[in-house]
Amino acid sequence: MADTTETGLPPNWEVRHSQSKNLPYYFNSVERVSRWEPPAETDTEKLKLYMAKYHNNKGAAAGSAEEGQQGKIRAAHLLIKHRDSRRPSSWRENTITRTKEEAYDIIKAHQDRIQAGEASLGQLASTESDCSSARKEGDLGFFGRGDMQKEFEDAAFALLKGEVSDIVDTASGLHLIERLA
Structure with a gap:
């Protein structure tokens, strides 16, 4: 310990x-x-x-579980929470007080950096995401239909491998999602 x-x-x-x-x-x-x-x-x-x-695994199990995952996809995300999120706290902040508008401005700046090629979603997620998956560069592993919040799932399944979504709004906060497999 x-x-x-x-x-x-x-x-x-x-x-x-x-x-x-x-x-x-x-x-x-x-x-x-x-x-x-x-x-x-x-x-x-x-x-x-x-x-x-x-605890920065950098996707330790990535690839090892890819066989036998029919109907499932693998994605990473960057989550920015706000005070109206379902659980307004994270590994980065005990109490998140930013407004949804402030969270939008933050995630939009991250999106702009990704689109400009300045950083990858995984690189930004490891330090900026409010999800504990930040330890794995935002990698959520494999999941199927019904495993995630509907808005998140719909956006993730609509992506092609390697694509990054537009900003997705869920009860958890604002996300950028990258389809990994």
Whole structure:
């Protein structure tokens, strides 16, 4: 277990790795509770550095599970949450207070950088996405119809491999989606 001074997590909290989702999560060893988002009182700057050092998988399972995935696609995304999102917190910020309009301006700037060839969606997702999939450059793995929110799913399935969507609005926030397979 990593020292909380290195992780930035409050006492009794640690970072663990979900085998089923291949993503890091947060576990309180005293209360025996787990969660996907960092607990309150987390030093998010320390946590960002710790996660970049120890939990950046860069798509570790990518390609290894591609066989036998009929009817499924693989996509990555960059998520920008706002205060009206379903869960207005993330690994980057304990409480997200930006408006939807401010979130739109942020994601539009990311979209412009991707379209200009300045950065890839995966590169931006690893540092800018409000989803815990940032650890894997936004890679969500394989999913089928009915696995994601409808707006997200419709946009992802409409893409060709290598294409990046326009901005997609869901209950979770604003997304850019890249179809990987």
